[in-house]
Ligand code: HEM
């Protein structure tokens with residue numbers, strides 16, 4: 326369980342990547358993507374946000390250098406979140422009436 | 426340690442042990458010894474049990490007459506809410522993990538302490554801070570939302586002190602998370618040489634499964650209640666339709682944690698039962714692997730059933746169908762345990778000692794509680810009995826008849842280890858029987874009341890329901906006596922009880938291979954495990970295989 330020393334280069338690289346992705350988010354928000362596919366704007370924003378979160382977890386939080394067991398724990402956290410979202414949405418998505 | 430229990434040995438307390446190694450308030454409040462922290466938790470959960478008990482008593486007195494003369498309807502709402510909050514979040518959830526689990530997990534796996542002793546102490550302080558917020562809420566206006574905090578009542582309409590209560594439960598959640606984290610790391614990394622996963626006592630498996638729920642579920646309830654607080658204080662729209670929120674979303678988030686939380690309460694009790702039964706039948710437990718695996722299965726499947734609490738909310742019929750089916754599935758691992766326990770009893774050399782009485786009570790009451798859960802999970806039937814006393818009886822059979830019986834039984838079973846003293850056996854058996862009788866008299870009538878249509882959480886009822894309500898209140902008084910007795914004689918025994926010796930029953934776990942009370946470091950030398958769990962045959966150190974001498978029975982405080 327020794328500490329892994331990560332070189333500043335990698336940190337700076339990740340930082341740069343995060344900044345570029347942030348800029349992309351801002352830019353994507355100014356383009357009307359919903360025209361092509363309803364909801365695409367949100368999807369694009371979420372995909373970028375997910376990439377950023379993954380970078381932070383892998384490198385800033387050292388998950389990339391951790392043991393398999395730690396990775397499993399991190400993964401199960403997200404998996405459980407997915408259970409919560411999926412089953413909750415299964416209710417909203419399958420209601421037989423429409424209240425708009 | 427080597428004295429054979431067949432000769433009625435006169436035991437002496439070890440000269441130095443964890444209770445007398447240091448003195449003074451400081452040595453307790455700043456301790457990092459898991460055994461002392463367990464006792465700190467014991468005192469604090471007992472305190473909340475009292476608080477919750479006072480509210481319960483007032484509820485039952487109020488319901489003696491159809492029009493309830495004791496309190497106003499508003500106060501009645503507060504009584505059942507505060508009863509539920511105190512009992513669930515501050516007694517039942519921490520009871521077995523933080524008291525018995527804290528004390529036993531390191532001892533059972535042959536470790537000197539938990540992996541993070543300071544975090545362990547921190548979790549107790551967090552519990553206290555959370556508890557203070559909740560007590561503050563009780564004292565300044567009370568709480569009337571039900572322990573379920575349903576929105577928009579809790580976030581908009583309630584005039585009671587909801588905000589401090591949700592903050593208190595939010596804070597308290599971190600205490601659970603830290604305890605769970607501590608157990609998981611400890612069980613993974615600190616097992617003694619030879620203590621393989623499948624030699625772990627089933628109590629440890631149960632704590633492990635519970636810890637999974639602590640870690641993966643508790644953050645959700647903490648954040649959800651925080652959102653209620655934010656909506657209440659700052660009118661942010663999460664659950665209030667007027668602000669663009671959705672009240673049903675609250676129920677999804679609440680039950681995503683709170684159904685698994687009912688397994689937080691019952692799984693550790695199942696672990697206790699799995700320790701007691703082999704000890705008092707002198708047999709290895711039947712189906713070890715199945716019991717261990719069923720704990721994990723319950724922990725995982727328990728996360729897939731939550732919307733069975735919402736069948737009547739207007740949730741989608743298709744989702745309700747799936748959740749109903751999944752709820753039936755969770756009964757399978759529970760049944761696996763019950764069948765394995767009864768198979769262990771079969772042709773065992775049974776001695777009806779106090780802990781075993783509690784275990785037998787547990788099996789019967791859990792069975793009724795679990796099976797009525799299946800009634801409730803049935804989509805059609807639930808329309809009739811949802812939010813009636815049937816539900817109240819269902820969960821009290823499991824939580825009081827199951828979890829509390831397991832806790833009290835476990836306290837008796839390990840009391841000689843914790844204090845080094847034996848309690849008076851006759852009184853203890855009496856108390857166990859009184860509890861069983863009082864419990865059934867209190868809660869069985871509630872099944873009937875509910876089936877006849879008496880709604881829960883109402884402060885009055887039609888006169889034809891009075892007889893059953895009076896029975897229930899009468900049972901509650903017997904129940905109260907049943908709880909007072911152990912408190913009295915257990916406290917008495919700490920000073921005046923007979924010295925227990927290291928292994929009075931005898932039982933097979935590692936915790937019984939060290940003096941009672943154990944030294945601060947738990948073991949003088951790190952134990953090496955070369956036997957399978959619950960193996961009475963290959964354990965000459967238990968003194969059971971002696972060719973001559975009187976038949977061996979467990980040591981009692983009053984023979
Ligand atoms: C065999 C597995 C179980 C099944 C299938 C089951 C099913 C159910 C269902 C369907 C309800 C909702 C009833 C309604 O509101 O109409 C319910 C309520 C409840 N159950 Fe269970 N249950 C099971 C085990 C447990 C256990 C082990 C516990 C506690 C340790 C528990 C505690 C509760 C509580 C506290 C409620 C009421 C919550 C409230 O509305 O205040 N159940 N159960």
Ligand SMILES: [Cu+2]
Pocket residue numbers: 683684687730731733734
């Ligand atoms: Cu449930």
